[in-house]
Amino acid sequence: MYGGDEVSAIVIDLGSHTCKAGYAGEDSPKAVFPSVVGSIDQTELDNVKSEKDFESNSDTKGKHKFYVGSQALGYRRDHMEVKSSIKDLTFVDWDIVENIWDHAFRERLLIDPKEHPMLLAEPSFNSPQQRERAAELMFETYKVPALFLAKNAVLTSFASGRATSLVVDSGGGSTTVAAVHDGYVLQKAVVTSPIGGEFLTECLMKSLESKGIVINPRYSFKKKETHPGEFQTIDLNFPMTTESYKLYSQRVIASDIKECVCRTPDSPFDEASYSNIPMTSYELPDGKTIEIGADRFKIPDILFNPSVIKTIHGMENFAPPVHIRSLPQMVIECINRCDVDIRRELFSNILLAGGTASMQQYKERLEKDLLEEAPQAARVKVLPNGNTTERRFSVWIGGSILASLGSFQQMWFSKADYDEHGVSHIQRKCP
Numbered sequence: 001m002y003g004g005d006e007v008s009a010i011v012i013d014l015g016s017h018t019c020k021a022g023y024a025g026e027d028s029p030k031a032v033f034p035s036v037v038g039s040i041d042q043t044e045l046d047n048v049k050s051e052k053d054f055e056s057n058s059d060t061k062g063k064h065k066f067y068v069g070s071q072a073l074g075y076r077r078d079h080m081e082v083k084s085s086i087k088d089l090t091f092v093d094w095d096i097v098e099n100i101w102d103h104a105f106r107e108r109l110l111i112d113p114k115e116h117p118m119l120l121a122e123p124s125f126n127s128p129q130q131r132e133r134a135a136e137l138m139f140e141t142y143k144v145p146a147l148f149l150a151k152n153a154v155l156t157s158f159a160s161g162r163a164t165s166l167v168v169d170s171g172g173g174s175t176t177v178a179a180v181h182d183g184y185v186l187q188k189a190v191v192t193s194p195i196g197g198e199f200l201t202e203c204l205m206k207s208l209e210s211k212g213i214v215i216n217p218r219y220s221f222k223k224k225e226t227h228p229g230e231f232q233t234i235d236l237n238f239p240m241t242t243e244s245y246k247l248y249s250q251r252v253i254a255s256d257i258k259e260c261v262c263r264t265p266d267s268p269f270d271e272a273s274y275s276n277i278p279m280t281s282y283e284l285p286d287g288k289t290i291e292i293g294a295d296r297f298k299i300p301d302i303l304f305n306p307s308v309i310k311t312i313h314g315m316e317n318f319a320p321p322v323h324i325r326s327l328p329q330m331v332i333e334c335i336n337r338c339d340v341d342i343r344r345e346l347f348s349n350i351l352l353a354g355g356t357a358s359m360q361q362y363k364e365r366l367e368k369d370l371l372e373e374a375p376q377a378a379r380v381k382v383l384p385n386g387n388t389t390e391r392r393f394s395v396w397i398g399g400s401i402l403a404s405l406g407s408f409q410q411m412w413f414s415k416a417d418y419d420e421h422g423v424s425h426i427q428r429k430c431p
Contacts, residue, residue: 008023008024008025008116009023009024009116009117009118009119009403009404010022010023010024010105010109010111010113010116010117010118010119011023011024011029011118011119011121011396011399011400011403012101012104012118012119012120012121013029013120013121013152013155013393013395013396013399014035014097014100014101014120014121015035015171015172015173015395016035016084016086016089016171016172016173016174016196016198017034017035017171017172017173017196017197017198017355018032018033018034018035018172018355019031019032019033019034019035019100019104020032020393020395020396021104021105021108021109022109022396022400023109023400024119024399024400024402024403024404025400025403025404026400027397027400028389028393028396028397029393029396029400030108030109031104031108031109032393033068033069033070033103033104033108034069034070034073035084035085035086035100036073036082036083036084036248037066037067037068037073037082037083037085037096037099037100038066038067038068038072038073038077038080038081038082038083038245039064039065039066039067039080039081039082039083039096040064040065040067040077040079040080040081041063041064041079042063042064042065043063064095066095066096066099067080068099068100068102068103068107069103069107069108073248074218076219076238076241076245076249077245078238078240078241079240079242080241080242080245081242081244081245082242082244082245082247082248083096083244084096085097085100086173089123089125089173089174089192089194090126090127090130091130091133091134094133094137097134097137098137098141101137101142105142113138113142113143113144114142114143114144114145115145116144116145117144117145117146117147117148117403117412118138118142118144118146118147118148119147119148119150119399119402119403120134120138120147120148120149120150121150121151121152121155121395121396121399122134122149122150122151122152123151123152123176124151124152124153124167124169124176124178124185124187124190125176125178125187125190125192126149126151128427131149131426131427131430132423132424132426132427134149135147135149135413135418135423135426136423139415139418139423143415144415145414145415146412146413146414146415147412147413147418147426148403148411148412148413148429148430149426149430150398150399150402150430151178151185152167152169152176152178152353152395153167153169153176153178153179153180153185154180154183154184154185154398155394155395155396155397155398155399155402156169156351156353156385156394156395156398157180157183157351157398158183158398158401158402159385159390159394159395159397159398159401160351160383160385160386160394162180162349162351163180163181163182163183164180164181164182164342164345164346164349165179165180165346165349165350165351165383166178166179166180166331166334166335166346166347166349166350166351167179167180167351167353168327168330168331168350168351168352168353168357168366169353169354169357169395170196170197170303170352170353170354170355170356170357170362171196171197171354171355171356172196172197172198172354172355172356173194173196173198174192174193174194174195174196175192175193175195175196175303175327175330175354175356176190176191176192176193177190177191177192177327177330177331177333177334178190178191178334179334179335179337179338179342179346181338181342184431186337186338188337189334189335189337189338190334191325191330191333191334191337193324193325193327193330194324195302195303195306195324196354196356197255197258197354197355197356198251198255199302200258200262200299200300200302200303200356201251201254201255201258202251203299203302203309203312203315204254204257204258204262204295204299205250205251205254206312206313206314206315207295207298207299207312207313207314208254208257208290208292208295209313209314210312210313210314213290215250215253215254215284216284216285216286217246217249217250217253218249218253218285219236219238219241219249220235220236220238221233221234221235221236221286222234222236223286223287231287233286233287253284253285257282257292258299260282261280261282261292261296262295262296262297262299262300262359262360263296263297263300263359263360263361264297264300264301264303264304264359264360264361264362264364264365265297265300265301265361265365266361266364266365266368267368268301268304268305269294269297269298269301269305269308271294271311274293274294274297274298275294277293277294277296277297278293279291279292279293280292280293280296298311298312300359300362303326303327303356303362304326304327304328304365304366304369305326306324306325306326326369327366327369328366328369328370328372328373329373331350331366331370332370332373332374335347343378344377344378344379347370347374347378347379347380347381348378348379348380348381349381349383350366350370350380350381350382350383351383351385351394352366352382352383352384352385352391353385353391353394353395354391354392354394355391355392357385357391358388358391358392363382363384366382367380367381367382370382411429413425413426413429413430417429
């Protein structure tokens with residue numbers, strides 16, 4: 001359908017934390033930006049018309065004006081709410097999804113979607129309705145010539161050159177464990193948990209708050225040099241700033257603290273043994289230096305031991321949606337739901353994906369806990385998926401490899417198929 005080398009397919013992986021987009025065949029995505037958008041209600045905007053806007057990054061849809069991308073979100077505006085298109089792991093607001101895709105095509109990749117086939121990565125547990133909605137948008141709004149929807153776990157597996165593996169994907173909004181056999185996700189075995197990178201960031205913020213540490217968002221102060229190398233911080237007041245934007249700005253900083261100082265403890269966290277570990281300092285944007293001690297190990301341990309959540313000040317009332325399982329329990333549950341004859345192979349091909357999985361000592365701790373809980377006969381092997389960048393982008397890299405293969409070109413769901421068979425045919429073309 002498309003000659004192998006001429007096809008410049010576009011690969012998009014819209015995750016709960018960041019959106020990755022770029023050309024198939026390249027080794028990393030060209031555009032990486034937050035998958036949340038700033039939204040201003042038009043009626044309120046009319047009252048503040050005089051304010052200067054970054055027009056290029058905004059889009060007016062119905063009664064809302066959207067701002068997409070790190071630069072547009074980094075600029076504080078009155079009445080701007082920060083919204084996500086994803087709730088409970090599914091897309092709920094397709095207007096936002098459309099704005100994010102628009103930004104990727106027109107602002108970042110500078111392409112016309114009509115000229116490129118699209119490979120979209122989707123969660124392993126995506127519902128048929130969600131898939132059909134995405135296909136409809138792509139064909140009707142963007143007029144793409146061809147489309148393919150591929151499951152995240154399958155793409156991660158391809159990125160490391162395997163057809164069968166167990167993929168542990170720790171992203172921003174959730175952690176998913178999925179078994180891939182011969183290039184297909186075993187749907188009955190997908191296990192998910194709402195604990196992801198953003199949840200850990202929230203726990204870290206609550207813990208710092210309880211110690212009296214306040215994170216000042218970047219827009220709330222300005223620095224003035226008093227002597228060479230010495231700065232004075234002047235607080236600024238913006239009463240029209242929304243709570244969601246303030247929280248978003250604080251989260252960006254808290255997330256950086258988490259990435260810089262946190263690491264997974266080698267054994268289950270215990271207050272007594274970690275009470276006298278050396279402190280690590282971190283300089284906040286406003287110049288204050290904070291000291292972080294046991295929290296460096298306590299926060300990441302939530303993934304392996306969810307009961308730790310109850311010990312964090314401010315999270316005592318956290319009501320888990322269901323009984324939250326630890327990462328090793330999720331892996332074992334996923335493998336137990338699979339056929340007996342592939343279990344051994346899954347135990348020895350565990351792959352890590354997602355930004356949260358790049359945390360120091362994450363692989364070692366998972367391997368250690370699994371060795372204790374797995375059956376005696378199983379050979380547990382957690383495969384390190386290249387460097388941290390490859391781990392963060394493994395889904396996108398798998399899509400890039402897949403869409404540039406010559407043998408894949410007859411797999412596309414084309415516009416002609418769509419016109420002839422209707423949108424439901426995507427379920428057969430993209431299993």
